[in-house]
Amino acid sequence: MTNLKKIKNPLLYAGLGMALLSQAAYAQKSSSIADQLQLTWQVKDGQNIRKNPVSTIILKNTGKSAIQLNDWSLWFNFIRSIDPDKVDNRFAIDHRNGDLFQVSFKKNNFLLNAQDTIHIDFTTTGLVNYTDGPIGLYIKNSKTGLSTDIRNYTAVKTAPQSEAEKNNYWSYKYDLNQLTKGVEAQRIIPLPSHININDNTKFNVATGTKIFVASEFSSEGNFLTDFLNKYTGIKLSPSSAKEDGIVIVKANDLKPESYRLNIDAKGIHIEASDKAGAFYAIQSLKSLINHQQWIKTTKSIALPHASIEDSPRYGYRGFMLDAARNFHSKAEVLRILDLMAAYKLNKFHFHFIDDEGWRLEIPSLPELTAVGANRTANFEDGKGIQPAYGSGATAKAHQFYTVADYIEILQYAQARHIDVIPEVETPGHARAAIKAMRARYAHYTKAGDKQKAEEFLLDDADDKSVYNSAQNWNDNVMNPALPSTYHFLSKVVDEIKAIHEKAGVPLKMIDLGGDETPSGVWEKSPKILAFMKENNISNVLDVWPLYIAKINQLVQSKDLTMSGWEEMGMRNKGKGMEVNAELGKSGIHLNVWNNLPGQGQEDLAYRLANAGYKVVYTSAANNYLDMSWDRDFADPGHSWVGTVNLNRTYSFSPENFFINLRKDDTGKDLVKEAYTNKEQLTAEGKKNLLGIKGALWAEKVSTDQRLEEMIFPRLIAIADRAWAQEQAWEKGNAYDEATYRKSYTAFIKKLGEDELKKLDIINGGYTYRLPKLGIKKEGNQLYINTDYPGFKVYYTENGSTPTLKSKEVNGTIPFQVGKKYLFKVFDAKGRSGDVIAY
Missing domain, CATH: 2.60.40.290 (Immunoglobulin-like)
Known part of the structure; x- marks a missing residue:
């Protein structure tokens, strides 16, 4: 509304x-x-x-x-x-x-x-x-x-x-869930560069413990003080001198975002060269404190003596949230930012504009939200857009971020050392904007003001081109031949930049999308034909690279960097999309998602980085969090990438993608062409690989509960891969699965036994995905495990729904033919998963 x-x-x-x-x-x-x-x-x-x-x-x-x-x-x-x-x-x-x-x-x-x-x-x-x-x-x-x-x-x-299919599935899950025996949980997520822990000696933090914070790190010190007070009940005593207790000071010999954290008999000593480094040291300290100590009645916390020196592997550690397909409130965005900060993610790619919704107030163009954020069954009147992805018949109120909302998000992110990168989709995925500007055109045409009517028009009414987008739209692409298209983009970028200035958070980068422009587009547009003649272009396919170059110049003229999806760095010369080396040194940053195993583009991120583009590896095969976890019909999510479980997310090797690429998501062997004779990163290409990012597309994510279930815990694995240094199993040409399994086991034990318990506490609790079962029958025994440890499983043998009063799974269960076994996973707060019948 x-x-x-x-x-x-x-x-x-x-x-x-x-x-x-x-x-x-x-x-x-x-x-x-x-x-x-x-x-x-x-x-x-x-x-x-x-x-x-x-x-x-x-x-x-x-x-x-x-x-x-x-x-x-x-x-x-x-x-x-x-x-x-x-x-x-x-x-x-x-x-x-x-x-x-x-x-x-x-x-x-x-x-x-x-x-x-x-x-x-x-x-x-x-x-x-x-x-x-x-x-x-x-x-x-x-x-x-x-x-x-x-x-x-x-x-x-x-x-x-x-029944055989079901049992085979549960057996497959059981084998997948098996962890390496004898491996201890890693102590901190994400894994630090260097860490030594001595559990035999402790330092106690208690109410009255002194804290000294260098003036430049005062806000970071407040985060630590507030955390201890809120979650443990411990109240620190500020000190003006460096004495025993907690000391946070500046050290000029450390790189940006890096820190040293030492715990000994004198207390906790943190050094960092910048605010972000001090902040991340505090997040590591929080991770080191066990969830059992996160209770308000704690009198003191015994911390093991430790020596940690830490730096991030990548400067770009990101998450993209789609709030266009289905809207998510400002309050939920702030909740997501809190957990991003806790796990040292520092880039929030805010995708709030797409075919199905325009979700940011642009004061000078009110039609964008009046029409573009109004999904209604009455869309034929031009005052709204059609229902999509479950929005229903009736327009919902406040389905966009006001200027005040966006300012609050920007300032909240900045305080947590997170850069917000807004995305304005162009030229495709632009239907909400096109319809809004068409409504504006109709209004001013009726009023007799032709100049205003055409000022921001995005489509050519005489365009008879026939196309079908990836999401089945036939009218969702801006027209690059219209000067009003560039005027519109310039106006929107200026207004977003002004909001950032008002927030005190200067805009440095803006994403202009550039993905999934369908074949057939622009072919029968009179305006495009004239544009081609004017620019001496004979093939409509050549409109694309020219458009990308023009909008890049527009963005750079505003002292900003343009980012976009991989297609911005590609062009079609008649045989499909290929790397466009001509724009490689143009300063465009690319989010590269397409590496689907067995489909021929497995090395695309490397080819683009080697060609000079700054690349953020947004691996769809590993890091698309809207994908279903596995092939259980009751498991929500998309599937066009395949399935993306926690193991697949954690196994992503950004600089050596082919090291463990041997099977598809069903366990079948891939053709050798998926991982042989592929382009590897050059030394220059490696410099251009800025980092990695997870992404959540919201077509199937209409509630905050579903959002959190899809994001967590997989985003925590992405955070670990983005921060932790390159692991031994990632290197070379031969994949050492045993070494990988040890690394994964250490991570997943820390995750399930400690970190997720903290997510039950933070901000009143998050509805992360509860683990699902693996069940294997051997002889007359049933063996049970879960996707990650730390959760209780209850069962019945008579077909009744398990409750907390039912039998708890401890070890194996005797199996008897004729009995109906039902299982259910519960967390510490009593939240439960689906009932599983065996």
């Missing part, structure tokens, strides 16, 4: 407000119809879910009166394709745009009687898990054009599977 107080010309959007009010009024009248409908989606029995299965939507009328369905249609978002020719002839299922589908009831006098059901069967492309199912369902009346959300809807989380 639009915040009219933020709009300079509120009369412009009075119609939008009235439309929303009218819809709300109608919804009250028609909600009884929606309330009568109970909808369920499931995969039909006997289907192979990987090979174009048949699924069904079941409509049940739970009311006492019949519903006449001919005046209604059912709408939903669906991320897969539907074959319109394989639908029951009583219905039609039409793809409208993006992920939006419409079900029409074709039969005359289509009555759904009280307590009756109807099944709508349809064939889809392969499914991986229940989050592939329809979401955001609503009904719409064809006569009035108004709509109501369906509230009673369930996507069944199980799929057809034989």
